[in-house]
Amino acid sequence: MTPIKGPGAAQTHDGTGLRVAIVHARWNEKIIDALVAGAKKQLLAAGVTEENITVETVPGSYELPIGVQRLYAASQVQASAGEGISASDLLSSSTTDLKSSPTTAPKKAFDAIIAIGVLIKGSTMHFEYIADAVSHGLMRVQLDSGVPVIFGLLTVLTEEQGLERAGLVASSGMHNHGEDWGSAAVELGVKRRE
Numbered sequence: 001m002t003p004i005k006g007p008g009a010a011q012t013h014d015g016t017g018l019r020v021a022i023v024h025a026r027w028n029e030k031i032i033d034a035l036v037a038g039a040k041k042q043l044l045a046a047g048v049t050e051e052n053i054t055v056e057t058v059p060g061s062y063e064l065p066i067g068v069q070r071l072y073a074a075s076q077v078q079a080s081a082g083e084g085i086s087a088s089d090l091l092s093s094s095t096t097d098l099k100s101s102p103t104t105a106p107k108k109a110f111d112a113i114i115a116i117g118v119l120i121k122g123s124t125m126h127f128e129y130i131a132d133a134v135s136h137g138l139m140r141v142q143l144d145s146g147v148p149v150i151f152g153l154l155t156v157l158t159e160e161q162g163l164e165r166a167g168l169v170a171s172s173g174m175h176n177h178g179e180d181w182g183s184a185a186v187e188l189g190v191k192r193r194e
């Protein structure tokens with residue numbers, strides 16, 4: 001029986017000319033790395049060029065909202081100044097510890113930003129508080145700023161669940177959810193321009 005749950009029929013959108021950022025936490029990096037790779041794969045497949053993809057990191061998922069907010073604001077400032085975005089421009093204050101690849105990005109504000117984190121339930125309520133804060137925080141950033149922020153926060157009860165959703169457990173039949181997020185970023189980025 002065909003499963004009901006799922007992202008629905010894939011849509012194709014032309015990502016040529018889009019500028020997309022991926023902001024990811026550094027906790028649970030084996031799963032994070034696979035999710036980021038899946039998102040990037042879809043961006044490139046849709047025509048987003050390598051130089052139009054900026055990858056930033058923050059310490060953990062709790063820092064995703066501030067990391068996304070600061071990165072987008074920096075890209076707007078740089079776009080209005082007509083300058084590329086250099087690593088020094090993207091480096092943050094101590095609060096968010098943004099680290100960026102030492103490349104100069106093109107003169108354009110981001111069309112979409114993918115926030116990626118992996119929260120794995122422990123024996124305390126920490127998981128719940130971070131999940132709640134981050135989901136509300138990312139929603140607020142996107143509505144306040146107008147830039148689509150793709151929700152790439154895995155909130156899993158076990159490491160196995162996280163590995164499965166990063167496409168790292170073939171026997172599970174589960175795909176890499178990062179690919180869905182890459183496709184969503186292209187769709188929202190294109191629709192934002194229309």
Ligand SMILES: O=Nc1c(NC[C@H](O)[C@H](O)[C@H](O)CO)[nH]c(=O)[nH]c1=O
Binds near residue numbers: 026027117118121126
């Ligand atoms: O605790 N578990 C996790 C976690 N904690 C750190 C938190 O996000 C933040 O960086 C610190 O509290 C400092 O502000 N961050 C994650 O991304 N995944 C987890 O599973």
